[in-house]
Amino acid sequence: MSESPGAGPAGGSTFGGSTLDGSTLDGNVLAGALGEIFAADITSALGQCASCLRTGPLAETRVYSGAVARCPACAAVVLRIVRAPDRAWLDLRGLRCIQFAIPADQ
DSSP: OOOOTTOOOTTOOOBTTBOOOSOEEEGGGGHHHHHTTOSSOGGGSEEEETTTOOEEEGGGSEEETTTEEEOTTTOOEEEEEEEETTEEEEEOTTEEEEEOOOOOOO
16 A cells, blocks of 8 residues: 555554653654654754744744644644654645754764
């Protein structure tokens, strides 16, 4: 069975063996999940909300259900991530851009 881009696996998402309930957390909870995809610590990256144009670190977003990050200023969804055993779906359409530092080669 083929899954279309942006479609998550049935049953929702889990990260690190823990399923989060509906309580809100800050964007630092995304570090592990996004660290599997990006080499840099993406939570320190600056993201610009496509809805209200607020720019700030992704760590300041408000995260619901462990995988839906909302802008702290306007509550628009800026990021969604769903993880399956063999793949991940990352939806960044709520961000106009992401800026992050790239370490110099040593």
